[in-house]
Amino acid sequence: MGKSNFKFDNDILALRARIDEIDGQILSLLDQRQTQVEKVVKLKKIHNIPVYHPAREEDLISKLRVQANKTNLDPDFMEDLYRLILRQSRVKQIDQMGGKGVRPDTRVLIIGGEGQMGQFFASLFRKSGYDVRILGKKDWKKAKQLCENIDLALICVPIEKTCDIIEQIAPFLGPKTILADLTSIKAKPLKKMLEAHPGAVTGLHPLFGPSSGSLDKQIVVVTAGRDSDQCQWLVEQMTLWGAVIVPCSAEEHDEIMEIVQTLRHFATFSFGQFLYEKHVRLERTLEFSSPIYRLEFGMVGRLFAQDASLYSEIIFATKQRRQLLKDYIASLNNHLEMLEANDKDLFIEKFDTIAQWFGPFSEQAMRESTFLINKLIERF
Amino acid sequence: MGKSNFKFDNDILALRARIDEIDGQILSLLDQRQTQVEKVVKLKKIHNIPVYHPAREEDLISKLRVQANKTNLDPDFMEDLYRLILRQSRVKQIDQMGGKGVRPDTRVLIIGGEGQMGQFFASLFRKSGYDVRILGKKDWKKAKQLCENIDLALICVPIEKTCDIIEQIAPFLGPKTILADLTSIKAKPLKKMLEAHPGAVTGLHPLFGPSSGSLDKQIVVVTAGRDSDQCQWLVEQMTLWGAVIVPCSAEEHDEIMEIVQTLRHFATFSFGQFLYEKHVRLERTLEFSSPIYRLEFGMVGRLFAQDASLYSEIIFATKQRRQLLKDYIASLNNHLEMLEANDKDLFIEKFDTIAQWFGPFSEQAMRESTFLINKLIERF
Numbered sequence: 064m065g066k067s068n069f070k071f072d073n074d075i076l077a078l079r080a081r082i083d084e085i086d087g088q089i090l091s092l093l094d095q096r097q098t099q100v101e102k103v104v105k106l107k108k109i110h111n112i113p114v115y116h117p118a119r120e121e122d123l124i125s126k127l128r129v130q131a132n133k134t135n136l137d138p139d140f141m142e143d144l145y146r147l148i149l150r151q152s153r154v155k156q157i158d159q160m161g162g163k164g165v166r167p168d169t170r171v172l173i174i175g176g177e178g179q180m181g182q183f184f185a186s187l188f189r190k191s192g193y194d195v196r197i198l199g200k201k202d203w204k205k206a207k208q209l210c211e212n213i214d215l216a217l218i219c220v221p222i223e224k225t226c227d228i229i230e231q232i233a234p235f236l237g238p239k240t241i242l243a244d245l246t247s248i249k250a251k252p253l254k255k256m257l258e259a260h261p262g263a264v265t266g267l268h269p270l271f272g273p274s275s276g277s278l279d280k281q282i283v284v285v286t287a288g289r290d291s292d293q294c295q296w297l298v299e300q301m302t303l304w305g306a307v308i309v310p311c312s313a314e315e316h317d318e319i320m321e322i323v324q325t326l327r328h329f330a331t332f333s334f335g336q337f338l339y340e341k342h343v344r345l346e347r348t349l350e351f352s353s354p355i356y357r358l359e360f361g362m363v364g365r366l367f368a369q370d371a372s373l374y375s376e377i378i379f380a381t382k383q384r385r386q387l388l389k390d391y392i393a394s395l396n397n398h399l400e401m402l403e404a405n406d407k408d409l410f411i412e413k414f415d416t417i418a419q420w421f422g423p424f425s426e427q428a429m430r431e432s433t434f435l436i437n438k439l440i441e442r443f
Numbered sequence: 444m445g446k447s448n449f450k451f452d453n454d455i456l457a458l459r460a461r462i463d464e465i466d467g468q469i470l471s472l473l474d475q476r477q478t479q480v481e482k483v484v485k486l487k488k489i490h491n492i493p494v495y496h497p498a499r500e501e502d503l504i505s506k507l508r509v510q511a512n513k514t515n516l517d518p519d520f521m522e523d524l525y526r527l528i529l530r531q532s533r534v535k536q537i538d539q540m541g542g543k544g545v546r547p548d549t550r551v552l553i554i555g556g557e558g559q560m561g562q563f564f565a566s567l568f569r570k571s572g573y574d575v576r577i578l579g580k581k582d583w584k585k586a587k588q589l590c591e592n593i594d595l596a597l598i599c600v601p602i603e604k605t606c607d608i609i610e611q612i613a614p615f616l617g618p619k620t621i622l623a624d625l626t627s628i629k630a631k632p633l634k635k636m637l638e639a640h641p642g643a644v645t646g647l648h649p650l651f652g653p654s655s656g657s658l659d660k661q662i663v664v665v666t667a668g669r670d671s672d673q674c675q676w677l678v679e680q681m682t683l684w685g686a687v688i689v690p691c692s693a694e695e696h697d698e699i700m701e702i703v704q705t706l707r708h709f710a711t712f713s714f715g716q717f718l719y720e721k722h723v724r725l726e727r728t729l730e731f732s733s734p735i736y737r738l739e740f741g742m743v744g745r746l747f748a749q750d751a752s753l754y755s756e757i758i759f760a761t762k763q764r765r766q767l768l769k770d771y772i773a774s775l776n777n778h779l780e781m782l783e784a785n786d787k788d789l790f791i792e793k794f795d796t797i798a799q800w801f802g803p804f805s806e807q808a809m810r811e812s813t814f815l816i817n818k819l820i821e822r823f
Contacts, residue, residue, distance in 0.1 A: 355742075361808040417719045
């Protein structure tokens, strides 16, 4: 037994040494790859070409899949691996492109520039060569001075303060200044901006938190206000930073956000509340959690790692939003009778109706979440 | 303009050709790596060593992080990349180890072997050299014959049928046969198995669906019944297939599953019901969805891509479970007043209490879900 283990240990150590050697070569090639990518960036920077080039990426992936098929490698695995390499490459490129401004030297004033989102955008604008000024809570005495000759006034304050701040800042703005906001509701602030400022106006809603660290493939909703042509450079700048622009009306935006933000967050909040009421032992529960449950609990935990006031703003922003949540609770109450009566057949009937209504989306959701579950298994 | 574009095109094509060349070399090295890994598998197979070797993996990752730091590569990126490579390597190894049985030639009867989960385990057992028989719905006439000389009777039928099937099969089993089940509730079936069969008994709950395709790092709960020593080979076989074993009492299992399965699925179901009632335009909504919302909606869609009766079984399995859901609805009703009164302060107070109770779990959830969100950005 001892002898055979000794032989086994030696054999396996030799194989591992060979694997380590191969890994070292892979690492060196990845480093060389990055050097080449940096050269591409330099060229793109000179010619003002965006980083994300979907056609080139898909072409590269297709080629690799064909090559993988000629070896023992699984093409799906090669695709996953290169999606990761390409994303890293994009992030690096965006980082380096940061210096590239669509309109460098333009003067940008960020109102609420001391908040997390304000800081995030201030840093992006600065990296791209813009002249950035900050107007924080304590700077209102010198507001007039800060507004002198600015080309863009960008409002990054909590939802509830947005309309008041618009009224306060508008009188200091010149007629050629663009007034824009980043609030997560759009109809009211847009209306207020159009009333308060006679110049160019645009509403933006970046659909991500400042914690994401990059604009790569993040969605920014643009709701046009006045003189959209004059605001075009701002949209182009966001694209150059890696964002995906979704244009729509302020009303449609708000309607969709009621579902995407208000309802979703409230449902997650009330789930957390119930776990707390029942004193569920989270840690022990996680030991029993397959990736899918882990992911679902993670979404709940994630909410409570963030700022309560941000969520209170999103949930309580309008009377409509509160009504939607009351409707949601009413809808849950409709299930009580089914539970009382232990009516499985009714459950299946309801389930199948909803499944049919979801249609092809369920299949897509299944595919996407299975992909993520595999990622979770890979990582933890 | 034309000339400079021509120069740019040529330069970028040359760089891309060099990148393609590097990618070809990386692919070839990955292929070589896999060949070495296959040699490791052969050795492990001879010596009956499990595939998953956490210490070796962590050591390898640490080394690569150190090496990455000496280049321009981001160590986090290298770690992500190698987690993917190591998982692929594990899956391949498990595939190849499949031929390795802890007790090949042992006779296994799978009752309900025509269902998805039954088929999944039948295929695993067969690959590992077991003698596998199936008892489907139509085979009860020859049940006695199928049970002759079997070493393991594994029950894979819907929850509601489990106890009846145990009663029906037990009289055909010899005293040395192990009786086991895969049901997602454990107390009742375990009690029934102990009553009906005088030999070895064990309860298993694999925490995943048959769609996952592999046992790699999947959790299997083991609730001991009688003569655990005699059942040990079965647990070892699951480990060799890649599973992580969590032992616990049937009662604790059921209590935890009330939260992990029943509550979670019901919450998701009622969210889907409300989206349907409000005729939410899913596709348009997705265009506005940042990765986190996309992920959350994906979890809802995923539920409805699956089998209604499976979920009805999980939700309606016991009176306690139905009571828990009624408590959940009651807890939601408690928020109505807060919404009516537009009481943000109360919301923040509740939120902070829950956040404190969640404690370090929120931070962990934030980290894990941020990782997944980045994966989602990478992929779609």
